[in-house]
Amino acid sequence: MAKQAVLLLAHGTPDTVEEIPEYLRNVVSGRPMPEHVIEEIKHRYTLIGHSPLTEISMEQGKMVEAELAMEGVDAQVYVGMRNWKPYIPDVVRKLCADGVEEVAVVCLAPQNSRTSVGLYRRAVQAESGSLKIDFTEGWADNPLLADAFAVRLREAQEKLTPEAGGPVPVLFTAHSVPCRTVQTPAANEGQPRHWPGERADPYAQEAKHTAELVAARVPQIPKWWFAFQSQGASGGPWIGPTVEDTLTSIASEGVKTVLLQPIGFLCDHVEILYDVDIAFKDYAKGLGIRLERPQSLNASLTLARAIAGLAMRGLGRLQENESAARLN
DSSP states (O other): OOOEEEEEEEOOOOSSGGGHHHHHHHHTTTOOOOHHHHHHHHHHHHHHSOOOHHHHHHHHHHHHHHHHHHTTOOOEEEEEESSSSSBHHHHHHHHHHTTOOEEEEEESOOSOOIIIIIHHHHHHHTTOTTOEEEEEOOOTTOHHHHHHHHHHHHHHHHHHHHHHTSOOOEEEEEEOOBGGGGSOGGGGTTSOOOSOSSSOOOHHHHHHHHHHHHHHHOTTOOOEEEEEEOOOSSSSOBOSOBHHHHHHHHHHTTOOEEEEEETTOSSOSHHHHTIIIIIIHHHHHHTTOEEEOOOOOTTOHHHHHHHHHHHHHHHHHHHHHHHHHHHO
16 A cells, blocks of 8 residues: 655745745745835734744644544644745655655645645645645635634634623634636636636635635624735735725724634734734724634644544545556
C-alpha cells in the first residue's frame, strides 16, 4: 500500500514586523506596493503584537493528526503556507523526501476562490512530481464546519443576551476579493484565460451559504446580515458590501448591539485581531453600536473533526484510484 499523508494549506503570516515587506511581496506576487500601505500594515501588526496564524495552524494540524489516529488512520499531517514559512513548495518537497506517495490536501480556507484555493493548488502542483494528490476544492457546506461556528456563536449569544436585554443580531463576514478575480471567463472575451474551467468563481456564494448554515443552527438570532471585510489596497474594485457600509445601514435601523462573526476565517490573525477587534469596533462605536465577536475557531475540536473527515475522504479516494489502477 502506498504511503499516505495529509497536507493542510494556509495563508501564512510573518513572524516579526520587520519581515512584513518581504511577506507582502509574496502576497502580491512581487508587484510593487506603495510605501504607505506597507507602513500601515506594519502599524496594524504592531498594535496586535503578533499574528498567531502560523502557530494556530500548526496546532490544528496536530489535532487533525490525533483525530485521524483515533479513526485508525496512520497518516502524518503536514502544514504549508503560501506566503510565508513553511512555504508550500518546501513542505511538498519534504513530503517527497519522507517517502510519501499519496497526499490528501485540504485548504484551511473553506470557501473556494481562485485567489485562495486556486493559488494554493498551483503551489502544490508545481513541486508535486510523481506525488499523487487528492485536493479538496471547497468545503463551505461542511456540517461540522457550521457546527463549530454555531458553538462559538451560541456561547457569545449566551454571554451577551442578558447584557443587551435580548438576543443580539449578527453580522457574518468573509474576506473580500478583487472583483476581477470572481468574474467569469466570458466577461473577458478575447483575453487569456488564467483560470481553468468555465464556471464562475463560487467564493461569494459559498461564503454566504456558510453564513446561512450557521444562522440556521442558532435560531434565537433575531436578524442577520452578511458583508465582506478587509478590502485590499490593490487597484480596482473589491466585492462588497463592506462592513463599514453595512454597519452604517444597521445603525439606521436603531440597532445598538451587534455580534460580528467572521465565517471565512478559521483562526485569529490580523484580519480579526486588528480589522474586527480594533477598526470595526471603533467604527461601530462612532455609530452608537456596541460590536462584539465570538471566539475564533482556533483549537476547536469540532473543526479538527471536520478537517479530519475531509482528509479521510481524500485518502479513501486515493486508495480507490490505486486499487483501480492495479486492476487495469
